[in-house]
Amino acid sequence: VSQYDHQPPHPTQCDHSGAVRWIDLPVLAVDTETTRADSETCSIVELGACWAKGGLSSLDGAERLGTLIDPGITIPAESTEIHGIRDQDVIGKPALGDIVPDFMARVSQAGLIVGYNVRGFDGPILGRLIGPDWARAMQDRPMLDALDVVRLNTVGRFWRGQGRHKLTSVAERLGLEWVSNGAHRASADAQMSLQVLRRFANRLPECARCANEWLALASRQERVRFEAYIEKQKAKEEEAA
Numbered sequence: 735v736s737q738y739d740h741q742p743p744h745p746t747q748c749d750h751s752g753a754v755r756w757i758d759l760p761v762l763a764v765d766t767e768t769t770r771a772d773s774e775t776c777s778i779v780e781l782g783a784c785w786a787k788g789g790l791s792s793l794d795g796a797e798r799l800g801t802l803i804d805p806g807i808t809i810p811a812e813s814t815e816i817h818g819i820r821d822q823d824v825i826g827k828p829a830l831g832d833i834v835p836d837f838m839a840r841v842s843q844a845g846l847i848v849g850y851n852v853r854g855f856d857g858p859i860l861g862r863l864i865g866p867d868w869a870r871a872m873q874d875r876p877m878l879d880a881l882d883v884v885r886l887n888t889v890g891r892f893w894r895g896q897g898r899h900k901l902t903s904v905a906e907r908l909g910l911e912w913v914s915n916g917a918h919r920a921s922a923d924a925q926m927s928l929q930v931l932r933r934f935a936n937r938l939p940e941c942a943r944c945a946n947e948w949l950a951l952a953s954r955q956e957r958v959r960f961e962a963y964i965e966k967q968k969a970k971e972e973e974a975a
């Protein structure tokens with residue numbers, strides 16, 4: 735897959751005692767559909783998950799879990815356009831608080847949390863709306879964001895192109911198949927994030943702790959490089975103007 739042939743080197747040696755491979759850990763992928771695109775102010779209208787007890791290597795038996803949630807406010811039309819969830823779909827559905835205990839019970843069974851933009855979007859939303867229980871659960875659990883992996887491995891990764899890392903575009907380029915009910919429903923997106931991550935499995939350290947730490951560090955460094963690049967481009971454009 736030539737678009738993703740940029741492969742930053744990652745550590746292959748590991749000092750962690752009793753190191754476990756992240757690909758073997760029981761994994762929970764999470765995804766939210768929301769009332770707005772702003773993670774700091776949105777409410778959740780669907781909480782989806784995909785649970786693979788046997789880890790990423792055995793996705794065939796993965797269980798998809800999705801719950802529509804009544805956000806208690808009107809869903810703006812521009813959000814319905816993205817995920818297709820309307821006010822009448824969520825009336826009478828549980829509030830987020832009603833399903834949090836079950837959801838957190840599932841989180842506590844997982845050895846690894848995955849998602850697509852989970853570090854930048856879904857994770858912060860769940861942290862804000864669930865509170866300390868979420869933060870505590872994330873303290874000792876590796877979280878691998880498939881979007882981070884995609885970004886790091888994209889050739890010409892700073893090139894402009896609106897939406898080039900969108901999950902639908904990435905899935906298409908990788909030739910991955912959507913489960914029924916398709917993109918932009920939470921459990922389907924969660925399932926796809928597992929497929930994407932599995933495709934890039936050899937681009938990460940095998941050890942779960944190493945993968946977690948390396949991906950977080952590499953993504954932070956990438957962000958810094960990206961911002962420096964944008965600054966430089968801006969300066970160039972101003973010079974030319």
Ligand SMILES: [Zn+2]
Nearest residue numbers: 748750941944
């Ligand atoms: Zn390690």
